[in-house]
Amino acid sequence: MSPSPRPTPADDLSEDALPEAGDNAGPLFTITELAAEFDITPRAIRFYEDMGLLTPARAGRNRVYTQRDRTRLKLTLRGKRLGLSLQEIKQLVDMYDSQSDTVPQARAFLGVLEQHRRQLQQQLNDIEITLEEIALHEERCHALLSEAGHAAD
Structure with a gap:
């Protein structure tokens, strides 16, 4: 039996609530910071952005990620670990994001x-x-x- 994979930030269940839609208060993150935190490549983050899972703001030519984007990325990575398709993940994150x-x-x-x-x-x-x-x-x-x-x- 192989050992279970080491926990990642995407496994942390303590921050599942998405911040309010217009809430940009709080920390801002660069693509490099998020990639390092979640042990993925910046290209993977850009791919999730292309798929509509993340919608960072822009500061000039740079992407600026809010706490809300970070949480969406965390939920996306958790969905991938569960074996969900990107379409299923998007539907679930969008529902989760609706705050209804x-x-x-x-x-x-x-x-x-x-x-x-x-x-x-x-x-x-x-x-x-x-x-x-x-x-x-x-x-x-x-x-x-x-x-x-x-x-x-």
């Missing part, structure tokens, strides 16, 4: 998670079947080598 009733948001997120759980369970079943087939072939090879008088290395 959280019950429909929670139901929608639960539905997406249930679907991914089913997909992962099917993949796990497929992997287990494949591993059983490999074990069977290994046993047959060992038996053939044993019969031929050659021990397997």
Whole structure:
């Protein structure tokens, strides 16, 4: 069994609430700072921007990210770790971003998670079947080598 991946800032559950839409108070971040914090490349952040997941302001030619952008990036990275598509992540982050009733948001997120759980369970079943087939072939090879008088290395 492989060790679980080390926690990243995207795993921190303490700051899930997005700041208000017009709230630009608070710290501002550069693309380099966010890339370093979340251990991703600036190109990845620009890609998420191109996909509409982030909408930083501009200060001249530089992107300026607010706490709200940072939180959206955190949620995006968490969604990727869960195996969600960028389209699913965008829908969920946009719902989360709406600051409206959280019950429909929670139901929608639960539905997406249930679907991914089913997909992962099917993949796990497929992997287990494949591993059983490999074990069977290994046993047959060992038996053939044993019969031929050659021990397997």
